[in-house]
Amino acid sequence: MNVRHDFPIAAPEVLIRHGGVPYVRFLSHAARVAEAERYLEIGTNSGRSLAAVSCSAVAIDPQFRLSFQVADGKDLCLLYRMTSDAYFRRFDPRDALGGPIDLAFLDGMHRFEFLLRDFMHVEKVMRRNGVVFLHDCLPPTADMTARRFVGSNHPEFTGFWTGDVWKTADILRRFRPDLRMTFLDCPPTGLVMITDLDPESTVLTDRYSEIVSEAARIDDEEAALGAFIRSTEIMPSTPLLAEEELQLLIRP
Numbered sequence: 474m475n476v477r478h479d480f481p482i483a484a485p486e487v488l489i490r491h492g493g494v495p496y497v498r499f500l501s502h503a504a505r506v507a508e509a510e511r512y513l514e515i516g517t518n519s520g521r522s523l524a525a526v527s528c529s530a531v532a533i534d535p536q537f538r539l540s541f542q543v544a545d546g547k548d549l550c551l552l553y554r555m556t557s558d559a560y561f562r563r564f565d566p567r568d569a570l571g572g573p574i575d576l577a578f579l580d581g582m583h584r585f586e587f588l589l590r591d592f593m594h595v596e597k598v599m600r601r602n603g604v605v606f607l608h609d610c611l612p613p614t615a616d617m618t619a620r621r622f623v624g625s626n627h628p629e630f631t632g633f634w635t636g637d638v639w640k641t642a643d644i645l646r647r648f649r650p651d652l653r654m655t656f657l658d659c660p661p662t663g664l665v666m667i668t669d670l671d672p673e674s675t676v677l678t679d680r681y682s683e684i685v686s687e688a689a690r691i692d693d694e695e696a697a698l699g700a701f702i703r704s705t706e707i708m709p710s711t712p713l714l715a716e717e718e719l720q721l722l723i724r725p
């Protein structure tokens with residue numbers, strides 16, 4: 474896809490600093506609070522996030538580089554070495570895990586249309602009151618949001634790359650107002666927690682081409698990202714370490 478966006482930016486402005494609970498710790502906490510029995514992860518890399526959740530799991534990544542004991546504490550830990558699109562063409566994680574997914578973490582390809590498809594595929598296999606987390610949707614600087622793998626120049630965030638998946642959060646907020654989206658200040662690049670899922674919804678599938686072409690036409694990416702961050706209410710994650718506080722969001 475041809476999207477105008479060419480960084481580096483010489484002196485990137487810091488749009489936001491996340492001072493809450495580091496994202497892997499929050500994910501692990503949420504899995505316990507949600508009493509998740511079936512976990513789905515897209516994008517595993519070293520296995521840091523997969524190792525932090527200790528229930529049966531399906532993990533998908535075309536290039537695992539495991540350095541964590543990802544199977545520890547799990548009855549079942551299935552690794553699929555392929556892209557998420559290829560996985561969903563061939564498999565349904567409910568078959569392998571014995572029921573709908575309770576918790577999902579989407580952290581695969583960092584381009585907005587990939588994350589959008591990941592969400593569309595995953596929502597269909599989720600428990601209605603399950604929880605989906607999106608990673609990297611609240612980037613601290615614009616220069617980490619290029620579509621090709623270019624890390625930030627900023628001294629605080631050197632080398633960080635989120636790609637342009639922030640657009641997916643923006644798209645979901647606009648096209649799926651029925652979802653409950655909680656934007657969390659989890660360092661380094663934010664977490665979006667999505668509840669009130671509707672596995673039967675066809676809005677995104679029906680409008681996929683229109684949504685993607687509109688987002689690909691954004692002229693001034695930096696201005697659009699700034700507007701997105703400014704218009705987003707970000708919830709402090711630290712108080713949600715109290716189980717009952719997070720329970721209220723997960724199971725209102």
Ligand SMILES: C[S@@+](CC[C@H](N)C(=O)[O-])C[C@H]1O[C@@H](n2cnc3c(N)ncnc32)[C@H](O)[C@@H]1O
Pocket residue numbers: 497515516517518519520521522523533534535536537538555556557558580581582583587
């Ligand atoms: C940022 S890393 C994941 C980090 C991990 N979730 C963690 O928190 O430690 C992103 C991973 O996504 C994988 N990836 C890239 N394209 C993908 C795709 N199309 N489908 C699934 N995974 C993909 C990469 O191989 C990489 O290992």
